[in-house]
Amino acid sequence: MSIAVITFPGSNCDRDCVHVLRDVVGAPVKAIFHKETSLDGVTGVVVPGGFSYGDYLRAGALAKVSPIMGALKRFADGGGPVLGICNGFQILCESGLLPGALILNSKLQFISRWVEMRVENAQTLFTDAMWQGQIVRMPMAHAEGCFVAEPEVIAALERNRQVVFRYVAPIRDDAPNGNPNGSTNAIAGIINERGNVLGLMPHPDRSAEEFLGSSDGLTIFRSFAEAALGASRILHQP
Amino acid sequence: MQYPDVSSQIAKQHGLTPEEFEQICNTLGRTPSYVELGLYSVMWSEHCSYKNSILELKRLPRKGDRVVVEAGEENAGLIDIGEGLAVCFKIESHNHPSAIEPFQGATTGVGGILRDIFSMGARPIAALNSLRFGSLDHPRTARLLEGVVRGIAHYGNCFGVPTVAGEIYFDPSYTENPLVNAMAVGIVPINKVIKAAAHGPGNPVFVVGASTGRDGIHGATFASEDLSESSKEKRPSVQIGDPFKEKLLLEATLELAETDALIGIQDMGAAGIACSCSETSARAGTGIEIDVNKVSRRENGMNAYEICLSESQERMLVILKKGHEQKAIDIFEKWDLHADEIGMVTDSKRYVIFEDGAQVAVVPSDHLVLGGGAPQNKREYSRPAELDTLLQFDPTHLPEQPDWTTVLEKLLASPNISSRRHVFEQYDHTIGAATQQGGGRSDAGVVRVPGTRKALALSVDCNSRYVSIDPRRGAQLAVFEGARNVACAGAVPVGITNCLNFANPMKPENYYFFHESISGMSDACTALNIPVTGGNVSFYNESHAGPVRPTPVIGMVGVLEDIDHAVTIGFKDEGDFVALLGDIGPDLGASEYLSVIHGVVAGAPPKLDMDAHTRLIRLLPELAARGLLKSAHDISEGGLAGTVAESCIAGNTGVILTFPGKGRAVDTLFAESAGCVVVSVDHQSWPMFKQLCHEFGVLVQMLGRVGGELIAINDWITLPVSFAEDIYESALPRLLKSKQPVTGQTAN
Numbered sequence: 001m002s003i004a005v006i007t008f009p010g011s012n013c014d015r016d017c018v019h020v021l022r023d024v025v026g027a028p029v030k031a032i033f034h035k036e037t038s039l040d041g042v043t044g045v046v047v048p049g050g051f052s053y054g055d056y057l058r059a060g061a062l063a064k065v066s067p068i069m070g071a072l073k074r075f076a077d078g079g080g081p082v083l084g085i086c087n088g089f090q091i092l093c094e095s096g097l098l099p100g101a102l103i104l105n106s107k108l109q110f111i112s113r114w115v116e117m118r119v120e121n122a123q124t125l126f127t128d129a130m131w132q133g134q135i136v137r138m139p140m141a142h143a144e145g146c147f148v149a150e151p152e153v154i155a156a157l158e159r160n161r162q163v164v165f166r167y168v169a170p171i172r173d174d175a176p177n178g179n180p181n182g183s184t185n186a187i188a189g190i191i192n193e194r195g196n197v198l199g200l201m202p203h204p205d206r207s208a209e210e211f212l213g214s215s216d217g218l219t220i221f222r223s224f225a226e227a228a229l230g231a232s233r234i235l236h237q238p
Numbered sequence: 239m240q241y242p243d244v245s246s247q248i249a250k251q252h253g254l255t256p257e258e259f260e261q262i263c264n265t266l267g268r269t270p271s272y273v274e275l276g277l278y279s280v281m282w283s284e285h286c287s288y289k290n291s292i293l294e295l296k297r298l299p300r301k302g303d304r305v306v307v308e309a310g311e312e313n314a315g316l317i318d319i320g321e322g323l324a325v326c327f328k329i330e331s332h333n334h335p336s337a338i339e340p341f342q343g344a345t346t347g348v349g350g351i352l353r354d355i356f357s358m359g360a361r362p363i364a365a366l367n368s369l370r371f372g373s374l375d376h377p378r379t380a381r382l383l384e385g386v387v388r389g390i391a392h393y394g395n396c397f398g399v400p401t402v403a404g405e406i407y408f409d410p411s412y413t414e415n416p417l418v419n420a421m422a423v424g425i426v427p428i429n430k431v432i433k434a435a436a437h438g439p440g441n442p443v444f445v446v447g448a449s450t451g452r453d454g455i456h457g458a459t460f461a462s463e464d465l466s467e468s469s470k471e472k473r474p475s476v477q478i479g480d481p482f483k484e485k486l487l488l489e490a491t492l493e494l495a496e497t498d499a500l501i502g503i504q505d506m507g508a509a510g511i512a513c514s515c516s517e518t519s520a521r522a523g524t525g526i527e528i529d530v531n532k533v534s535r536r537e538n539g540m541n542a543y544e545i546c547l548s549e550s551q552e553r554m555l556v557i558l559k560k561g562h563e564q565k566a567i568d569i570f571e572k573w574d575l576h577a578d579e580i581g582m583v584t585d586s587k588r589y590v591i592f593e594d595g596a597q598v599a600v601v602p603s604d605h606l607v608l609g610g611g612a613p614q615n616k617r618e619y620s621r622p623a624e625l626d627t628l629l630q631f632d633p634t635h636l637p638e639q640p641d642w643t644t645v646l647e648k649l650l651a652s653p654n655i656s657s658r659r660h661v662f663e664q665y666d667h668t669i670g671a672a673t674q675q676g677g678g679r680s681d682a683g684v685v686r687v688p689g690t691r692k693a694l695a696l697s698v699d700c701n702s703r704y705v706s707i708d709p710r711r712g713a714q715l716a717v718f719e720g721a722r723n724v725a726c727a728g729a730v731p732v733g734i735t736n737c738l739n740f741a742n743p744m745k746p747e748n749y750y751f752f753h754e755s756i757s758g759m760s761d762a763c764t765a766l767n768i769p770v771t772g773g774n775v776s777f778y779n780e781s782h783a784g785p786v787r788p789t790p791v792i793g794m795v796g797v798l799e800d801i802d803h804a805v806t807i808g809f810k811d812e813g814d815f816v817a818l819l820g821d822i823g824p825d826l827g828a829s830e831y832l833s834v835i836h837g838v839v840a841g842a843p844p845k846l847d848m849d850a851h852t853r854l855i856r857l858l859p860e861l862a863a864r865g866l867l868k869s870a871h872d873i874s875e876g877g878l879a880g881t882v883a884e885s886c887i888a889g890n891t892g893v894i895l896t897f898p899g900k901g902r903a904v905d906t907l908f909a910e911s912a913g914c915v916v917v918s919v920d921h922q923s924w925p926m927f928k929q930l931c932h933e934f935g936v937l938v939q940m941l942g943r944v945g946g947e948l949i950a951i952n953d954w955i956t957l958p959v960s961f962a963e964d965i966y967e968s969a970l971p972r973l974l975k976s977k978q979p980v981t982g983q984t985a986n
Binding site: 009010012013016019020033035049050051053054055056109110111112113114139141203205206208209210211212213 | 388391392395396397398480481482483485486572573574662663664665666667668669670671672673674675676686688801802804
C-alpha cells in the first residue's frame with residue numbers, strides 16, 4: 001500500500017509532493033512515471049503541479065492522453081482518493097474527473113504570491129482536520145488558474161458544497177475581494193460529487209513546513225494520507 | 239559542399255585580426271578551410287576565448303578550503319558545503335540578445351545558465367537575476383523590462399526552479415544596452431559530479447535534445463562587438479528557448495549520472511557543437527571526430543559550417559562509455575529525447591569534421607580553446623581624467639532640504655529603491671518547497687538544501703555608480719555588499735561568481751575600469767577569505783550613446799547550517815530594541831539621495847574599512863545562530879532612513895528611534911556608508927547581543943524601539959508606515975504603466 005505521485009514530462013512539483021508525503025507526513029510513497037499503465041497497490045494518487053508537456057496546446061490537455069490516465073480514471077471511479085494541485089487540477093479538469101476549466105488569469109500573466117483561502121467544506125476526506133470557515137495560507141504560482149464553468153455547473157458546485165476552498169481577503173488593491181486570478185465566485189479548489197477527487201490551484205506542497213511561511217498545506221496531505229492508507233500506516237506524526 | 243575560399247579579408251569579416259589569422263595559418267601550416275575558419279572565429283571570439291580578460295582574471299583568488307572545482311576547470315565552480323554535497327553556481331550575461339529581442343534574449347539566458355549547472359550533475363535549486371535598464375522616462379525601457387521579466391519568468395517557471403532574489407537598477411547609460419545577467423545555483427553529491435571531458439578514445443559522442451537549426455549562428459561573435467543600429471539585422475543571431483525540453487534534459491542528465499554509462503557532458507551554449515567538441519576533447523587531452531550528416535537538423539540544406547556554429551538551444555554533447563550506450567539511450571527514450579550518435583573520441587588530439595564523407599576540418603583541439611592556443615591579450619589601460627572631477631565633488635556644499643520626511647518619500651518612490659513586487663510576483667519563487675518565507679523577506683534569497691537542515695543564502699549585487707567613479711573601491715563595495723546581504727540572512731559567505739559587464743576593451747579608458755575592478759574584487763575576496771569560482775565577462779556593452787556604467791555584478795553564496803536560523807528584514811514585535819551595527823559617516827558620494835534629490839551622480843563612493851567590515855560579516859551569522867536577531871537589514875541605497883522604512887514595511891509595524899546624531903542629519907539619514915546594519919533584538923537578549931558584538935569588535939549604537947504605526951526618527955522624520963508602504967509598493971507599477979505600450983505577448 002502506498003501513495004503514488006505521478007510524473008508527467010514537465011511535471012515539476014512531483015518531487016516536492018514526494019518530499020512532503022515521505023519526509024514530513026511519513027507515508028509510504030512512490031513516484032509513478034506517466035508511461036506506466038497500472039496503479040496496482042496504490043491507495044491514493046497525487047497529480048502534481050508543473051508544466052506537463054510544456055503546457056503546449058493548453059495546460060493539461062496533452063497529459064490527459066498519457067498512458068497512466070486510464071488507470072487513474074479507473075482508480076478515481078473506484079472511489080480512490082486523488083489530489084490534484086495546480087497543473088494537476090488542470091489535468092483533472094481536462095480529463096473530466098472534475099468539472100469546469102482553468103483559463104488564463106484575469107491579469108493575463110503568471111502570478112506567484114501567497115494567498116488566503118477560506119475552507120468552505122471541512123467534511124471532505126482532505127479537509128476533515130480543518131474547520132468550516134478556517135482561513136488557510138498557501139502560495140499560488142500559475143498563469144492559468146481562473147476557474148470557469150457553465151452557470152448551472154457553478155450553481156451545482158455551490159449547492160452541493162463542492163467548492164472546498166475560496167480565495168478571501170484583499171491581498172492588495174489590484175486583487176478585488178482577494179480573488180487573484182478572476183476565478184468565478186473566487187473558487188480556488190473543488191471536489192467531485194463523490195468526494196474523492198480534489199483539485200486546487202494553490203500549493204499545499206509548498207506550505208507544509210513552518211519555515212516556508214505556513215504549514216496549512218500539511219493538514220491536507222495528512223488527511224489525504226490517512227484516508228488513503230489508514231492512520232496506522234503513517235510512520236510518524238511530526 | 240562548396241565553400242568560399244578563405245582569405246585574410248574573409249577572416250576579417252569573421253572578426254579575426256590579421257595577427258590572429260597569421261597565427262592560425264602558421265599553426266595549421268596552411269590556410270584554414272572555411273569550416274575551420276568558422277571554428278576559429280567563434281572559439282577565438284571574446285565570448286568563448288576571454289582573450290582580452292583572461293590575464294586579468296588570473297589575478298582573482300581562486301583557492302579555498304571548500305573549493306572542489308576551481309574557476310576555469312569546468313563549466314561552473316563547485317564549493318563543498320558538507321554532508322558530501324557541493325554547491326554549483328555561476329552567473330552569465332545575455333545582454334545583447336535581450337537588447338534586440340528582450341523576451342527570447344532573457345529566456346535563453348536563463349536556459350543557458352541552468353544547463354551549465356545541471357550538465358555538471360547538479361540539480362538547480364535557485365535562480366537569481368541582475369538587471370539594468372535605461373531611465374524609465376525613455377519609451378524603450380518599460381517595453382524592455384516587461385519583455386525581459388516575462389522571458390525570465392517563462393523559462394524559470396516552466397523549468398521549475400525558484401527565482402529567489404535579484405536586483406534591478408535604472409540608469410540612462412543602459413538605455414540602448416540593457417544588462418541581463420542570470421545566475422543559477424545547484425546541489426550535487428560530490429561523488430556524482432559530471433565532468434565536461436571527452437575521455438577514452440573509441441567512446442561514442444552524442445548530441446542529445448533539440449535538433450539543430452540556423453538560429454544563433456555567430457551568436458558568440460555578436461556578443462563580442464558593440465551594439466549598433468545594424469544590430470537589429472542580427473536578430474537571427476538571437477536563439478529561441480524551450481524550457482519544457484530543457485526540463486526533460488535535466489531529468490535525463492541526472493538519471494544518466496546514476497549509471498556507469500556516462501563519460502562526460504557539456505552543454506551547448508555559445509558556439510554549439512564547435513565549442514563543446516573542442517573543449518571536451520582539449521580538456522581530456524584527446525581528439526574528437528564527428529560527422530555532421532549524422533546531426534538531426536531543423537532545416538534543409540544546412541552545411542557543416544552552419545551545423546557546427548548553430549546555437550540552437552536545449553542541446554547537450556554527451557560522451558558515453560562504449561558498449562554501455564543502450565542504458566543511456568533507454569533513458570533518453572524514456573524522456574522522449576532525441577539522441578544522435580555523431581562521432582567518437584580519438585587519440586589524435588585533433589578535432590576532425592566530416593561532411594558527405596569528406597574531411598572539412600582538421601584542427602588541433604587544444605589550439606582552439608582558452609588555456610590552449612586561443613589568444614591571451616594584454617590590454618592597455620589609462621585612467622580617464624574626468625574621474626578626478628567626479629571624486630572631488632563635495633556634497634556638503636549642496637543646500638539641505640528642510641523636510642526629511644519628504645526626502646524619504648521621494649526615495650521610497652525612486653525606481654532604484656521601490657518595491658519589486660510587480661517583477662517578483664511573475665517569478666515562481668516558491669517551487670521546490672524550499673524557499674524560506676517564514677518571517678518574510680531576507681536581504682538574500684534563502685533556500686533549503688534538499689535532504690538537510692542547511693540552507694543557502696544567495697544575492698546578486700553591484701552599485702555601478704560607485705564603480706564608474708572609483709572602480710577599485712566600487713568593486714570592493716560590491717563584494718562586501720553581497721557578503722553583507724547573505725550575512726544579514728544569517729549565512730557565512732563561501733564564494734562568489736562574477737558577471738563583468740564592461741564596454742569595448744580596446745579603448746584604454748574602458749579597460750581601466752575592468753583592470754581596477756578586478757583589483758578591487760581581489761582585495762575584497764582576500765579580506766573575506768572567499769574564492770571566485772568562475773563567472774562571465776561581457777565586453778562591448780556600449781552603443782552610439784556611449785558605454786554603460788561598468789557593472790561587475792557579484793553573485794554571492796552563503797551557507798546556513800540550519801534554515802531555522804535564517805534572519806529576515808522585517809521588524810517583529812513591539813518593544814524590541816533597534817540598533818545600528820557599524821558606523822555611519824559622511825558618505826553621500828554617488829548616493830541615491832544625491833541622484834534623486836539633487837540630480838547629481840558624483841562624489842567619492844562610501845569609505846570602506848575592510849577589516850571592520852569583515853568582522854561584521856563574521857559576527858552576523860554568529861548572532862543568527864544564537865537566535866539573538868529578530869531582524870537584520872543592511873544600509874544601502876536610501877541610507878539609514880530607507881533601511882528602517884523597509885524593515886517597517888516588511889514587518890508591518892512602526893518604529894520610534896531617538897538617538898544622539900553625530901554630524902549632519904542628512905548624512906545620518908541618507909548616507910550609504912558601508913558595513914552598517916540595522917538590527918532588532920529582543921530586549922532580554924540585549925546583554926548577550928551586546929557582549930557578542932564587543933567580542934567581535936563591532937560598534938553598536940542603540941537607536942530606539944519597535945512599535946506604533948509611524949516611522950519616527952528623532953525630530954527629523956515622521957511618516958505613517960501605511961503611507962510609506964503605499965509609496966513604496968505603487969511606484970514601479972505606476973512608472974511602468976505610464977510608459978508601457980500595449981503588447982500582446984503573455985508568458986505562460
